[in-house]
Amino acid sequence: MLCGLGLLAATGTASAHGGSLAGGGRESLTIPTWLFLSTGGAAVGASFLLASFVTDRALIERIHGWGRPLSSVSGRTLASAGRLIGLVGLVAVLVIGFVGPTNARTNLAILLVWVGWWAGLAMTTYLLGNAWATLNPLKTLAELLPTLERPYPDRLGSWPAVAGLLVLVWLEVVSPLADQPRLLASAVASYSVVTLAGAVVFGPDDWFTHADPVEGVFRYYGRFAPVGSGEDGLRLRLPGMDLSTPRLVDGPDEVAFVVALLWVTTYDGLVTTPAWRDLTTPIVEAGVPPHLLYPVALAVGFACFLGVYRLAVRLSRDMSETYLTPAILAQRFAPPLIAIAVGYHFAHYLGYFLVLAPSLAVALTSPFANPATVPTVELPEWFGAIALTSVIVGHLVAIWVAHAAAYDLFPARLQAIRSQYPFIAVMVFYTMTSLWVVSQPEVALPHL
Numbered sequence: 001m002l003c004g005l006g007l008l009a010a011t012g013t014a015s016a017h018g019g020s021l022a023g024g025g026r027e028s029l030t031i032p033t034w035l036f037l038s039t040g041g042a043a044v045g046a047s048f049l050l051a052s053f054v055t056d057r058a059l060i061e062r063i064h065g066w067g068r069p070l071s072s073v074s075g076r077t078l079a080s081a082g083r084l085i086g087l088v089g090l091v092a093v094l095v096i097g098f099v100g101p102t103n104a105r106t107n108l109a110i111l112l113v114w115v116g117w118w119a120g121l122a123m124t125t126y127l128l129g130n131a132w133a134t135l136n137p138l139k140t141l142a143e144l145l146p147t148l149e150r151p152y153p154d155r156l157g158s159w160p161a162v163a164g165l166l167v168l169v170w171l172e173v174v175s176p177l178a179d180q181p182r183l184l185a186s187a188v189a190s191y192s193v194v195t196l197a198g199a200v201v202f203g204p205d206d207w208f209t210h211a212d213p214v215e216g217v218f219r220y221y222g223r224f225a226p227v228g229s230g231e232d233g234l235r236l237r238l239p240g241m242d243l244s245t246p247r248l249v250d251g252p253d254e255v256a257f258v259v260a261l262l263w264v265t266t267y268d269g270l271v272t273t274p275a276w277r278d279l280t281t282p283i284v285e286a287g288v289p290p291h292l293l294y295p296v297a298l299a300v301g302f303a304c305f306l307g308v309y310r311l312a313v314r315l316s317r318d319m320s321e322t323y324l325t326p327a328i329l330a331q332r333f334a335p336p337l338i339a340i341a342v343g344y345h346f347a348h349y350l351g352y353f354l355v356l357a358p359s360l361a362v363a364l365t366s367p368f369a370n371p372a373t374v375p376t377v378e379l380p381e382w383f384g385a386i387a388l389t390s391v392i393v394g395h396l397v398a399i400w401v402a403h404a405a406a407y408d409l410f411p412a413r414l415q416a417i418r419s420q421y422p423f424i425a426v427m428v429f430y431t432m433t434s435l436w437v438v439s440q441p442e443v444a445l446p447h448l
Helices: 002-011 018-022 033-052 057-065 075-099 108-127 137-144 159-174 181-202 204-211 213-222 252-270 274-285 290-320 326-333 336-365 381-409 413-439
Strands: 067-069 227-230 233-237
Touching (some): 033 413, 057 381, 075 108, 075 137, 108 213, 108 336, 159 213, 213 336, 252 290, 252 336, 274 290, 326 381, 336 413, 381 413
Antiparallel strands (some): 067 233, 227 233
């Protein structure tokens, strides 16, 4: 991570972030923003009212426990092929990044990382299942290296992953990693060195479980997917229902990671809105360095999201009059936030992926070519409705998962319903924030 910070310092002024490849895409709404936001918030509130009528615990358990085993006859072969594909992808990013075309729109390393991996593979993780657990080339390499097996400090928990996620998103936003293939390859190499060093010292299992932020993102996204691992192999389930699993989030550090995952998806879109530009312009004109403004906003926003969630936990405990500790409530009601993060990630990256997928296909077939023009897809005007719908759907799933968690925690029906009031208010707040960002036109990253 320190290597990545050094790379950023060496580049000087940043010019773009990952979303710049598609050249923007969000457009302003044709209806009043207040009406749009209030309608979205009302939809989430109404979904809670509908869910509150479902009070049959056996029915809730059947819905969340439904599943079908999937055949895994060729599981070992597929796993080996997946590890090989991951290694080839890492080599391609490093080689093409350093010696390939300097044009970001034609360089395979740029397109593979931002379009193929961070957009495409991340979406397949929550739409189908977590393939990154197998594809991860650093995990494959770490398992081949000797390890010192030093005990991982329990007091650290997942806090290194929380900090790592915030730093990685900050670098993605403020640095020209999507414009400069050499810089991207250097950042990937630096991240690989740090990750492999941590795995050698503490062992791959502990490092990738607790300290690696990328592994954490894909692991939590995968719990939303309709395909997951069970005791008997792969299992088909209803999307999002696995988020109600007890102890899926275990400890304040993992709660913070889930909140950070939700916040960074919002932050990535927030900094390209006209409101952010208008808000920060007088601050920058007053002499505040933009490179200081962005990390401060990232940290303050994360603290705000985490503080609002913790306030909801305390209010929920008071309203439900329970003996359960705030820590237990925080852990059980955190997984629904993953569904919200999934909905917003899909809204933010689906159009981005579709626009640039043809460019990625061309780069895969001719990785060292540098054509004058690259193919892209022009999305229809109605496509924005898909993004807005995905945000709403993510929040509706979150409402239901929170409802199931409440009925698993509390013996009395009224107690279970009252415990959800503060979390529903928080989800409405998150909903309106996400919808507002999605509804704003996209502008160039200001002041960088």
